[in-house]
Amino acid sequence: MTTTTPIPGASTSSESTTPETARAIPTIQRPDQPAHIIQSDEEAIAVAERLAADFGREAAQRDAERRRPIQELDAFSQSGLWSINVPKRFGGPELSYATLSKVIEIISAADSSLGQIPQNHLGVVAAIRTVSDEAQQSLLFGEVLKGIRFGNAFSEYGSRIAAEFDANFKEDGDAVIVNGRKFYSTGALFAHLIPIVALDDQGRAWYAIAERESPGLTIIDDWSSFGQRTTFSGTVPLDNVRVPKTHLVPGYKGYDRPTADGAIFQIIQVAVDTGIARGAIEEAIHFVRGSSRPWVDSGVDHAWEDPYTIQIIGDLTIRLQAAQALLEKAGLAIDRAVAEPSESTVVNAQLAVAAAKVLSTEVAIEATNRLFEVGGTRSTLERHHLDRHWRNARVHTLHDPVRWKYAIVGNHALNGVNPPLHAWS
Secondary structure, three states: OOEOOOOOOOOOOOOOOOHHHHOEOOOOOEOOOOOOOOOOHHHHHHHHHHHHHHHHHOHHHHHHHOOOOHHHHHHHHHOOHHHOOOOHHHOOOOOOHHHHHHHHHHHHHHOHHHHHOOHHHHHHHHHHHHHOOHHHHHHHHHHHHOOOOEOOEOOOOOOOOOOOOOOEEEEEOOEEEEEEEEOOOOOHHHOOEEEEEEEOOOOOEEEEEEEOOOOOEOOEOOOOOOOOHHHOOOEEEEEEEEEEHHHEEOHHHHOOOOOOHHHHHHHHHHHHHHHHHHHHHHHHHHHHHHOOOOOOOOOOOOHHHOHHHHHHHHHHHHHHHHHHHHHHHHHHHHHHHHHOOOHHHHHHHHHHHHHHHHHHHHHHHHHHHHHHHHHOHHHHOHHHOOHHHHHHHHHHOOOOOOHHHHHHHHHHHHHOOOOOOOOOO
8 A cells, every 4th residue: 555645835736627737647656665775785786686587577568568667666666776875874875886877787687768767866866965954865865765756857848958947946935836848757757756957046956856746747648759668758847836945955056066966867877778788688699599590601500609699799798898897987986976076086987987978878789789680680570579679779878978978088188178067977
């Protein structure tokens, strides 16, 4: 049994029906039991492996049917993996970001949509640690430890660049009133609380964390991308949404001085792409050993004995290992930047994440493409659902374009220019 508890200050008045509210997705009920608290890095990896084994069984069917992964997400967040970067002094595990990124890689290898959904939740948890005062941290981290999931309402469809926002809020006593329209709202449909990026009257960006069922907050299931289909990253219209000031987080403070916040948002994207590559390589090996035929001129009895196939799998495996090594290195660099934030530690974290992003993008696209080369024509049959790996890689690697990661690394190496401080760097 689950219950729904509104946050203090949230209005309970009814709203009139419009064409958009008629298409709105019902709210997600809160858990009736606190989430598990992970005790160690080793436990986090073990829990992720166990969940991934379950999630992978019907990942292809969920993608094909565009099925909402509600039960899987409940298991995921109740496992304790959504609170692993909550600080110890608030009751959380405060595990390494190398572990956090490995967890996302493991889950993404099984189902990359499930791997992507907690990205903004974990990023907001990190931001709360950076910018919130003690009382707000205690309040919001307490929610996370209960198993409450943050979604996101960050990006806007019609803005000139990703960092521009029209959504805004006005003060109203002990609350703020938020208006705007959001898109690419990964996780919002499945969340209990929705952090909304909105501007104050000085143009500063805050996270206004709204109750999922707040009047005026509508989540529209209109995500039509050919990849990452079950993230349900739809549209979120905001019409006079009331948010108590206790849930107004000064996100802009994470970027007015060197902090690891941007690198943390980015490393989770890297982990998803690394996981996609890992899943595709595992599928390629499974298909070659179980379904592929050797080429007529190969002189071998089995496809897995083909020397060219062996070479391709070896090449992909090495590339994946390189991406995983850079992902771990980036996680450790973030750990240092969180523990001792300075221009030097933050720059090192940003550069490490950018380098990892380059390799993870390359291997994700290469592995999901060559899966069909080694599998042969029969690997393209619809019943195998192997195209989901390429579709997911092609869509997800477009998040924060990799060409700009080359530029960040190159400009620093050549000209000593530090990466910019924002959530996309």
